[in-house]
Amino acid sequence: MKKHFLPLILSFLLFACGNPKETNNEKLTIVTTTSMIADVAKNIGKDSVSVTALMGPGVDPHLYKATQGDLSRLQGADIILYNGLHLEGKMGEVFEKLARIKTVVPVSKGVDPTFLLSDPVFTGSIDPHIWFDVSIWSATIKEVLAIMIETDPDNEAFYEKNAIAYAQELTDLHEWVTNEIASIPYNQRILITAHDAFSYFGRAYGIEVRGLQGISTLSEFGLKDRVDLVNFIVEKQIKAVFVETSVSEKNIKAIIEGCQQKGHNVVIGGRLYSDAMGAEGTAEGTYIGMVKANVNIIVNALK
Numbered sequence: 077m078k079k080h081f082l083p084l085i086l087s088f089l090l091f092a093c094g095n096p097k098e099t100n101n102e103k104l105t106i107v108t109t110t111s112m113i114a115d116v117a118k119n120i121g122k123d124s125v126s127v128t129a130l131m132g133p134g135v136d137p138h139l140y141k142a143t144q145g146d147l148s149r150l151q152g153a154d155i156i157l158y159n160g161l162h163l164e165g166k167m168g169e170v171f172e173k174l175a176r177i178k179t180v181v182p183v184s185k186g187v188d189p190t191f192l193l194s195d196p197v198f199t200g201s202i203d204p205h206i207w208f209d210v211s212i213w214s215a216t217i218k219e220v221l222a223i224m225i226e227t228d229p230d231n232e233a234f235y236e237k238n239a240i241a242y243a244q245e246l247t248d249l250h251e252w253v254t255n256e257i258a259s260i261p262y263n264q265r266i267l268i269t270a271h272d273a274f275s276y277f278g279r280a281y282g283i284e285v286r287g288l289q290g291i292s293t294l295s296e297f298g299l300k301d302r303v304d305l306v307n308f309i310v311e312k313q314i315k316a317v318f319v320e321t322s323v324s325e326k327n328i329k330a331i332i333e334g335c336q337q338k339g340h341n342v343v344i345g346g347r348l349y350s351d352a353m354g355a356e357g358t359a360e361g362t363y364i365g366m367v368k369a370n371v372n373i374i375v376n377a378l379k
């Protein structure tokens with residue numbers, strides 16, 4: 077194990093064990109930031125791994141800070157998986173330090189960089205919301221599989237078989253989403269959400285996307301943005317806008333009022349899962365269920 081000087085908050089990690097997995101009678105322990113990443117690991121490892129997501133339902137990853145409890149969970153992990161591309165904007169330093177003593181992998185590493193979208197507001201930044209294009213998200217399977225096999229080679233065949241099956245499920249899901257969105261009349265295919273999480277979705281499935289806030293929920297939503305968006309909705313006669321489970325509704329409600337003042341009635345089409353999945357044990361508590369729930373809400377409201 078390498079020894080480095082670490083700030084006090086992380087110094088106890090020096091006592092943690094490194095990789096690879098040291099015992100065969102214990103489950104491979106994986107800790108992830110978002111629940112979407114946890115779902116990939118669960119689908120590959122099934123019951124033979126223990127997977128914990130630090131960010132539960134309704135949690136906004138852009139603003140999330142690691143708690144004391146998170147640090148000890150991370151300390152106990154064989155593998156740490158995060159999204160990367162600055163999605164977890166406040167955890168970068170934690171991962172940097174953990175990477176000196178642990179296997180820490182950003183799953184976005186598995187995505188072909190030519191498929192990535194840049195952030196239209198902050199030049200040089202990449203849009204981190206890669207899970208909204210199912211075909212892109214599918215590329216993270218390969219990355220997660222590789223690191224699981226490296227850490228736990230005894231289960232290679234089992235992990236590989238599950239990864240292939242899950243990749244096929246995502247291929248089917250991608251096709252389903254494509255067909256569903258195509259069923260919305262062309263000029264009604266406009267998706268307005270609380271923050272700019274859906275650009276990959278828009279590009280993949282042919283729907284125009286506008287967010288009130290920028291790519292990160294940290295960015296401001298100014299008066300001019302509001303006026304522009306109200307005018308856009310009225311002009312295009314858009315029927316519905318959408319709220320998100322992990323973002324405050326305040327701004328989207330102001331937009332609805334602005335439209336009403338101009339004599340155009342726009343409703344909340346539903347609550348989309350943007351940066352977090354639904355509760356564990358529900359259909360929306362899986363990645364596939366989350367995508368399907370979003371698509372059903374969008375299609376019902378815009379069709």
Ligand SMILES: [Zn+2]
Pocket residue numbers: 138205271272273291292293350351
């Ligand atoms: Zn986001």
